Amino acid sequence: MNKIVGGLFLTLEGGDGVGKSTLQRSLNQRISEAGLEVIMCREPGGTILGEKLRDALLGSKKKEVDALAELLVFLAARTQLSTEIIKPALERGAVVICDRFADSSIAYQHYGRGIEKSIIEDLNTIATTGLMPDRTILLDLDPSVGAKRKGQAQDYMEQETIDFHNRVREGYMYLARESPGRWLIVDALQNEDVIFDLVWSDLAQRIKD
Numbered sequence: 001m002n003k004i005v006g007g008l009f010l011t012l013e014g015g016d017g018v019g020k021s022t023l024q025r026s027l028n029q030r031i032s033e034a035g036l037e038v039i040m041c042r043e044p045g046g047t048i049l050g051e052k053l054r055d056a057l058l059g060s061k062k063k064e065v066d067a068l069a070e071l072l073v074f075l076a077a078r079t080q081l082s083t084e085i086i087k088p089a090l091e092r093g094a095v096v097i098c099d100r101f102a103d104s105s106i107a108y109q110h111y112g113r114g115i116e117k118s119i120i121e122d123l124n125t126i127a128t129t130g131l132m133p134d135r136t137i138l139l140d141l142d143p144s145v146g147a148k149r150k151g152q153a154q155d156y157m158e159q160e161t162i163d164f165h166n167r168v169r170e171g172y173m174y175l176a177r178e179s180p181g182r183w184l185i186v187d188a189l190q191n192e193d194v195i196f197d198l199v200w201s202d203l204a205q206r207i208k209d
């Protein structure tokens with residue numbers, strides 16, 4: 001099995017229904033073919049505790065959950081995932097592809113809910129002991145298109161208004177433009193093969209070196 005010294009930590013971000021899971025599966029296949037160990041995970045979730053927290057939170061009615069309590073649940077799941085799965089995998093030289101990570105909390109809980117950004121940044125640092133993705137792919141899509149793609153199933157965040165989701169989208173754009181060295185912005189309206197090719201041409205160098 002090939003290894004990358006210190007591993008490679010990739011995260012996929014964006015609104016709901018943008019195609020993160022499809023991209024994650026295609027990347028998994030291509031990177032595994034390059035002989036590397038790939039760990040796929042998602043947030044919230046990816047551990048026994050994290051999946052329980054996910055069910056508890058995303059199965060709730062919006063009005064039952066306080067905004068700070070919501071943030072702390074995401075952070076608890078992130079702490080467990082970072083310690084139990086992500087860090088050991090990176091130490092083994094694996095590629096970790098995580099569907100959402102710390103940036104989701106800035107996008108949703110700061111730009112969406114209005115919790116102060118510096119509080120979330122500090123809590124993210126505590127939860128992950130400062131672990132940052134090497135590359136973050138932002139799949140950008142109009143939230144109304146994302147909602148249509150997802151169909152009728154109204155999960156916890158989909159009970160939010162279109163204004164909320166537009167703020168999240170703009171927040172992601174702001175974050176991505178602020179740190180272009182880490183983020184790759186991809187128009188998620190494109191065909192999934194085109195999206196994969198764009199992302200792969202961005203990542204291939206890091207995988208092959």
Ligand code: TMP
Nearest residue numbers: 016043044074100101104105108109157
């Ligand atoms: P998903 O896994 O289907 O994308 O659902 C997770 C939902 O939780 C999604 O609507 C985004 C939201 N979320 C936050 O609001 N903050 C976070 O920190 C994370 C990880 C997810």
